[in-house]
Amino acid sequence: TVKTGAPLGKLLLLKIEKDPRFWRKDDEWFCSKIAVTTPEGETLLFPCYQWLSNDEVVELRGGKGLVDNSIKTHDPFFSEFTDTEELKFKGIVSSKDLLMSSFPAPSEYLFEHWKDDDFYGYQFLNGVNPHLIKRCYELPPNFPVTEEMVKPYLEIGMPLHNEFKRGNMFLYDQKILSGIPGRLYHGERLPLPAPLCLLYLNPEKKLIPIAIQVHQQPSEDNPIFLPSDSETDWLLAKIMVKNADMMTHQAISHLKNTHLISESWAMSLFRNFPLIHPIYKLLIPHFRWILHVNALARETLLGPSGSFKMVSLGLDGTIELMRRAQDELTYSSLCIPDDIRARGLESIPDFYYRDDGLKLWDIIHRFVNSVVGHFYRSNDEVVKDSELQGWIHEIFTHCFLGSKRLGCPEAFxxxxxxxxxxxxxxxxxxxxxxxxxxGQVKRLKSDSKSLSGSTEETSCKSKPKVFFFDILLSAVNVSGSSVISGFEYFRNLKRLCLFLQYRQVLLGSYPDERFQEPEIKQMMEGFQAGLSSLSDDIKARNSKLGVPYTYLDPSQIDSSIIK
Structure with missing residues (x-):
């Protein structure tokens, strides 16, 4: 307690230092916050949330957000490091408990229906990679599906061109994989599928596959597979599509488009905003472990002996795939309302990723709008905030590679x-x-059932010469299977969990008190109420579904990437 006989004026800054003379020299303290009560009875909050080392002076600004602050305060919690051994985490958790609580076991329905065409089509909408399917009104010229090929699967009396006009045809196209060489296996390059799959929304409102071409260029050695082919031919063709889907899911949809791009946003946040800035306070809880998780991901996935080295693409092919995808990344593709509209998927039924995702977007948007609007009362204030402008310009330059065609704003x-x-x-x-x-663990267990692995022995070049034993051979030996490498990924994830002081923080929760304004706290409560109500609605809907879609239940969504 510091007493004074006269007011000291407005308290703007605190400096704190851990003195090694009073405690063990190798000890570090974690300071969450400091509350100061003034002689006038006002309580001032100074958030800290960082470790204090010996002889280190930490400057803390008050808990009220200030825009365009001239003092930049370094956040040592996210200080730069070059090796995973430098990460200092406190405590160890059971990785088994963590994984089992986060990833539900696959249902009996999955094991019973994994070969069914309608369940196969359902996964393009509600599986772990719902980002590639789109409505199409004509076929690409390299996918020569004819009326006679698919007539048995269309509504009686309805020609193919009419089904295109009615909006019942959908395309899944993995052209991004075309031309990437597979990894070397016994001195030869593994063949990689780059499939096209035509799907049909039938009169029962079920999405079913009706034609598959395993590679991009049609030829006698690259036939179009149909449901009327032998059961094993059709099954193997579907597995080829799944194999490609697993590669793009892990490398693009998951690693690149969530983990890696968000790291660039976080690094720009640390470089451009002071700790007192309201945008920093709003976003920092959502970057809680991103640098630490990604450092370990680079080692366990992209390292010399990482999991991606074992898949069909190999490490070099995976990096080339991500490079291609980065060239195609657009700002609108990251905004789910724009993405759903661009792919023509506004009305397709039983699309729970879309339904839940759009509602979550709206809830988040309302919350962000209220918080940002509290601090920026006019467009002019946005334009004049040099720190905010520095943040978005750096993202435009380093995440979207300075390309205006990708749609990211260069300035606000x-x-x-x-x-x-x-x-x-x-x-x-x-x-x-x-x-x-x-859904990754569930998906891997399902895909191991369907043998969605690398393809070495069976290349799907002719029909009908495939037997179930050929499908078994197509899964490769244990060391080459992408399914096995997928499980290896989760073994590596267990290593990651040993580093993390795991305390699950769900979307909408803000345990670190960074804002002092009562208005902001009230906005957070409204945010939490909206998420809770949506969670109840999703649980009620899922109770009536044979295959519940739980991935976007707010009670299952972390506020940041922690695994």
Missing amino acids: HCVEEVVKFITMVIFTVSVQHAAVNN
């Missing part, structure tokens, strides 16, 4: 642009990551 000109971009950031690191991450 109005409040709504800030609101939309921050909504996208929070959605990506929480909701989008949950959509592509939370």
